[in-house]
Amino acid sequence: xxxxxxxxxxxxxxxxxxxxxxxxxxxxxxxxxxxxxxxxxxxxxxxxxxxxxxxxxxxxxxxxxxxxxxxxxxxxxxxxxxxxxxxxxxxxxxxxxxxxxxxxxxxxxxxxxxxxxxxxxxxxxxxxxxxxxxxxxxxxxxxxxxxxxxxxxxxxxxxxxxxxxxxxxxxxxxxxxxxxxxxxxxxxxxxxxxxxxxxxxxxxxxxxxxxxxxxxxxxxxxxxxxxxxxxxxxxxxxxxxxxxxxxxxxxxxxxxxxxxxxxxxxxxxxxxxxxx
Amino acid sequence: xxxxxxxxxxxxxxxxxxxxxxxxxxxxxxxxxxxxxxxxxxxxxxxxxxxxxxxxxxxxxxxxxxxxxxxxxxxxxxxxxxxxxxxxxxxxxxxxxxxxxxxxxxxxxxxxxxxxxxxx
Amino acid sequence: xxxxxxxxxxxxxxxxxxxxxxxxxxxxxxxxxxxxxxxxxxxxxxxxxxxxxxxxxxxxxxxxxxxxxxxxxxxxxxxxxxxxxxxxxxxxxxxxxxxxxxxxxxxxxxxxxxxxxxxxxxxxxxxxxxxxx
Numbered sequence: 001x002x003x004x005x006x007x008x009x010x011x012x013x014x015x016x017x018x019x020x021x022x023x024x025x026x027x028x029x030x031x032x033x034x035x036x037x038x039x040x041x042x043x044x045x046x047x048x049x050x051x052x053x054x055x056x057x058x059x060x061x062x063x064x065x066x067x068x069x070x071x072x073x074x075x076x077x078x079x080x081x082x083x084x085x086x087x088x089x090x091x092x093x094x095x096x097x098x099x100x101x102x103x104x105x106x107x108x109x110x111x112x113x114x115x116x117x118x119x120x121x122x123x124x125x126x127x128x129x130x131x132x133x134x135x136x137x138x139x140x141x142x143x144x145x146x147x148x149x150x151x152x153x154x155x156x157x158x159x160x161x162x163x164x165x166x167x168x169x170x171x172x173x174x175x176x177x178x179x180x181x182x183x184x185x186x187x188x189x190x191x192x193x194x195x196x197x198x199x200x201x202x203x204x205x206x207x208x209x210x211x212x213x214x215x216x217x218x219x220x221x222x223x224x225x226x227x228x229x230x231x232x233x234x235x236x237x238x239x240x241x242x243x244x245x246x247x248x249x250x251x252x253x254x255x256x257x258x259x260x261x262x263x264x265x266x267x268x269x270x271x272x273x274x275x276x
Numbered sequence: 277x278x279x280x281x282x283x284x285x286x287x288x289x290x291x292x293x294x295x296x297x298x299x300x301x302x303x304x305x306x307x308x309x310x311x312x313x314x315x316x317x318x319x320x321x322x323x324x325x326x327x328x329x330x331x332x333x334x335x336x337x338x339x340x341x342x343x344x345x346x347x348x349x350x351x352x353x354x355x356x357x358x359x360x361x362x363x364x365x366x367x368x369x370x371x372x373x374x375x376x377x378x379x380x381x382x383x384x385x386x387x388x389x390x391x392x393x394x395x396x
Numbered sequence: 397x398x399x400x401x402x403x404x405x406x407x408x409x410x411x412x413x414x415x416x417x418x419x420x421x422x423x424x425x426x427x428x429x430x431x432x433x434x435x436x437x438x439x440x441x442x443x444x445x446x447x448x449x450x451x452x453x454x455x456x457x458x459x460x461x462x463x464x465x466x467x468x469x470x471x472x473x474x475x476x477x478x479x480x481x482x483x484x485x486x487x488x489x490x491x492x493x494x495x496x497x498x499x500x501x502x503x504x505x506x507x508x509x510x511x512x513x514x515x516x517x518x519x520x521x522x523x524x525x526x527x528x529x
Contacts, residue, residue: 184361187361217368222379223356223379331419331432362429362433366437366506372502
């Protein structure tokens with residue numbers, strides 16, 4: 001009987017896929033099946049159906065390469081895990097419908113079929129969701145690395161003067177990275193003054209201030225001076241309201257003012273030259 | 277085994293380059309040697325270069341801090357040079373800020389800073 | 397699989413030996429220069445505490461792995477007088493030796509995990525871990 005079921009699924013694959021696509025198109029908030037080009041929908045659906053039927057014979061196992069390829073693809077397409085789950089549900093509904101229509105399944109053997117199909121679909125669902133979450137985790141960790149790469153670099157601007165623009169929220173992990181980049185940069189660029197620009201830091205709380213103070217202290221130990229620039233009015237307000245003491249450091253409201261001060265510290269200034 | 281850190285005199289300045297990891301005895305010996313040398317030569321300034329040193333713990337930091345304070349009492353100025361990034365970070369994390377210490381990137385900058393300070 | 401090596405602390409020279417061992421192990425584990433300095437410094441502080449307060453004890457260093465993460469574990473143990481007021485020891489600036497008083501809270505900041513078990517009259521065991529990120 002299982003053989004009969006497998007044969008009829010294989011023979012009617014095109015119909016199953018068509019029905020399945022129709023059902024998926026009816027899902028609320030679904031974009032993929034409406035906006036993607038027809039051939040891509042067709043191809044993806046066929047791959048999904050192949051994956052779904054890959055373990056239909058009890059002797060064949062789920063092809064893990066195919067599974068990983070497919071999940072990587074749907075994560076890229078932006079299928080949510082809920083939607084993936086729905087896709088699996090719909091697929092088994094369509095199969096039920098087909099078996100019923102063909103008269104293979106009837107009231108007398110319904111129970112048996114439910115069991116067979118559950119035993120077929122359940123491990124499949126587990127594997128797909130597993131692969132999906134693994135793929136998702138991989139994506140998140142890649143993004144984390146990408147975030148770290150954009151973290152902070154020290155830019156030499158003039159002889160003896162470098163600038164580090166800080167963008168985004170600073171947590172402990174990032175603060176450590178910033179400190180290392182800052183110090184390595186100061187030593188390799190032989191900077192005497194570094195400007196930490198916090199224009200792009202949305203919130204300066206006690207912890208962030210603490211990290212900045214530590215970084216400035218460490219810069220002093222390696223033999224340079226650290227200046228904090230880009231202090232917006234609301235940041236100045238929070239710093240004072242929180243009672244954070246930044247008296248030991250030079251601070252300026254803008255990078256421009258900071259740069260002038262840094263030039264003055266290294267006995268230089270910018271002069272305008274008259275044009276002829 | 278007792279190692280001593282060489283202390284060189286250049287005009288009014290004493291130059292010390294610490295080349296290898298300091299053990300406690302050597303650090304204390306250094307403190308004594310430097311003060312004696314200061315007294316003998318009446319030097320006005322000291323530059324201590326730490327470029328090759330890859331870690332400083334609280335004990336060595338204390339000895340260095342003491343040396344700087346004692347030298348100050350004897351009327352001389354001290355500049356520490358060449359503190360490595362890794363060393364600076366560990367010192368700060370240990371909670372050692374070395375607040376009243378003059379620092380410079382390297383020996384050359386350190387001597388510049390010291391001469392400027394002595395002129396002032 | 398883990399590798400454990402240890403240094404007995406009796407004299408000041410053993411402090412140097414312990415931190416040298418720590419530095420080598422940290423390097424072999426794959427830590428960068430900053431973390432090497434953190435680990436070496438932490439070992440130096442722990443070994444000095446043993447030398448100063450317990451007279452003798454042991455520093456053990458082990459390369460560890462847990463849930464796919466790799467790292468290094470330092471165990472400092474002695475059978476000395478123990479620590480009677482743990483909270484006080486963990487305060488910044490507290491010292492009974494005339495040092496900078498940076499020792500214990502400093503070690504905690506340098507490492508990722510830090511645990512003290514101490515019983516007055518029996519001894520102290522400090523375990524600290526650093527993970528490779």
